[in-house]
Amino acid sequence: MESLLLDKKLKHITNLILEKKEEFSKQKQYEEKEVQQQLEPWRVHLIQIYADSVSTNDTKNFEVLEEWGREVANLLVVLQLPLDVALEEISYYRNIIGEIIKEEAKAETFTFDAFYQVISRFNVVVDKAVHWVSKSYMTDFANKIQSARYAIDELSIPVVRITKEIGVIPLVGDLDTNRAQILMENALQHGSEYKLNWLIIDLYAVPIIDTMVADQIFKVIGALRLLGIQVVLSGIRAEIAQTMVNLGLDLADITTFSSLHQAVEYVNQAD
Numbered sequence: 001m002e003s004l005l006l007d008k009k010l011k012h013i014t015n016l017i018l019e020k021k022e023e024f025s026k027q028k029q030y031e032e033k034e035v036q037q038q039l040e041p042w043r044v045h046l047i048q049i050y051a052d053s054v055s056t057n058d059t060k061n062f063e064v065l066e067e068w069g070r071e072v073a074n075l076l077v078v079l080q081l082p083l084d085v086a087l088e089e090i091s092y093y094r095n096i097i098g099e100i101i102k103e104e105a106k107a108e109t110f111t112f113d114a115f116y117q118v119i120s121r122f123n124v125v126v127d128k129a130v131h132w133v134s135k136s137y138m139t140d141f142a143n144k145i146q147s148a149r150y151a152i153d154e155l156s157i158p159v160v161r162i163t164k165e166i167g168v169i170p171l172v173g174d175l176d177t178n179r180a181q182i183l184m185e186n187a188l189q190h191g192s193e194y195k196l197n198w199l200i201i202d203l204y205a206v207p208i209i210d211t212m213v214a215d216q217i218f219k220v221i222g223a224l225r226l227l228g229i230q231v232v233l234s235g236i237r238a239e240i241a242q243t244m245v246n247l248g249l250d251l252a253d254i255t256t257f258s259s260l261h262q263a264v265e266y267v268n269q270a271d
Contacts, residue, residue, distance in 0.1 A: 013051075021047040028089070030173065070132070168200045171201065173206070177212070178247050180212075191229045235259065
């Protein structure tokens, strides 16, 4: 009997919170109207989850909360807002809902055990909200950074078409494993797409040629040859030539030039 009476009181608190969820969702204001409008639906959703946690101990609340965390994190990343915004929202509505629970518990003369049970369950939901938003935000942010880095790397290894059948890849900076893979992808994709006969890979702005870099370049040359595209290396400075010799690299069947200008002249004559 006491259990049924407590459940009824808890359901009353849940309904009381839900009746005011639209009002609560508009209480915290931001100067940016777009941010305000975008956040209000997620606030309503959070208040709904908070309210349900008062009267139910259903694990589905956690599943809903996890999905909410992913959605809010994605929204923050899209709007380029810091994680602090979501954490402030969670804390703000924790205080509002917590105050309602406290006042209703006093009015209904809850026992200490009953109040502790309700507030503990509520706090677990709040902690989960912090956990899922933080985890999802960091995942989304890391993915966005990775995508941006890939886009920058891809733009830094362009295939420049100088005639209908001749292209140039001017490499700039260190060529690590990731950029070497992009070099391979861009060379094969655009070489085939443009139907090139010749591709000049210019190494003048590559500061270091080591075994890994040389191996990747040879792989690109081999793959392009399978497509019927002839490759010429340009920008072979004295230190690069010396390094290649010291590494024991065989350049006998690869045409090389010290400058891009010389390579372009050679290819134009040969084409």
